[in-house]
Amino acid sequence: MTAQLRAFVNLVTRTPAGRVIVELIGQAQTDPDLSAAFLARYSRPCRDLAVERMRTAQAHGQLCAGIDPEVLVDQLWGACYHRLLMPTPPLAEEFAANLVTNLMARSPAFRLTGRTGPEWTDGGSGPRQGGPRG
Template structure:
C-alpha cells in the first residue's frame, strides 16, 4: 500500500517510519474488523488498540478506507489458491470455491461491502482497487478459461472477460445483494451453465 522508506543514495535522512507501529496498526485494524465489522471501525479505536497516536495513522494512510484495504489485502492471502488443472470445468469450479472461501472468511464479505460503499466517494481509492485488487482476483479464472480455449473446449470467439464478469458477478451478487447461499451446489451449476455458453459445441465440457 505504501512503500517503506527508500534508503536510497540521495543522502537525505528522510523519514524513518517505525515498522513496529505499521504492523501494530494493520494488525489492530484486522482484529477490529473481525470483532466489530467495518462500520464500527474508527481511527481512534485502531490507534488505541495499536498503542499509537492518531497522527501516526493519518500520516501514512489518506483515509480509513485505504487503511482497511491494506489490512484486508494483508489478511486475505490465508486461503491458498487451488492449482488443480484437470479440466476446464473442474478448474473453474475450484476457483469459484476458492473465491467463495475467501469472501466468507470472517474478514471477507462484511469488509468488502464497506469498501464498495467507499469506492463511490473516493476516486483515488477506486482506481487503486480496480487496478490492484480486481484484476488479481480475475487473473486465475481468466487463465483457466484461456487454457480451455487452447484445448478447444471453448469457442475461439468467446468473450472470456465477459465470462469472468458473469462468474464472479454471480458470486458477489449473492454475497452482497440477494443473500442467496454460496454453497458447492451453486458453484457447480454456475460453472457448468456458464461454460455451456462458451463451449465449442463439439467437445463436451460437463463434469
C-alpha cells in the same frame, strides 16, 4: 472453473478477508482514490488472471474457442459479487457450482470440448486461493 469459483465464494463468505472485500467495495463507490487503488491492486489483477485462465483453456482445447473469456468471467464472478453485495439469497458454494453447470449444460456455446487438464477439473487447483475476484 467450479473449483476456482467455489474457492472465491469460500474466501468472501467464510474468512475475515471477505468482510474486508465487501467493505472496500462499498466504500470505493464514494471514494475515487480508494476505487482506483482497489481496481489497480486487487480487482483488475484478479480479473486479468481469470481471463488469462479462460484463454489458456481455449488454447488447450478445453473450452470452446467461440466463448468471450471476459464475458464468461463477468458472468460467473459477477453473479457471485451480486449475491455477496445483495445477500438475499445468500452467496453459497452450491450457487457457484450451479452457475458453472448452468452455463456449460444449457448453452452449446459454453460446452467443454472433452479434453481436460488438471487446472480445469474440480480437483481444487486454481490460479490462487480464492480464484479470480474482479
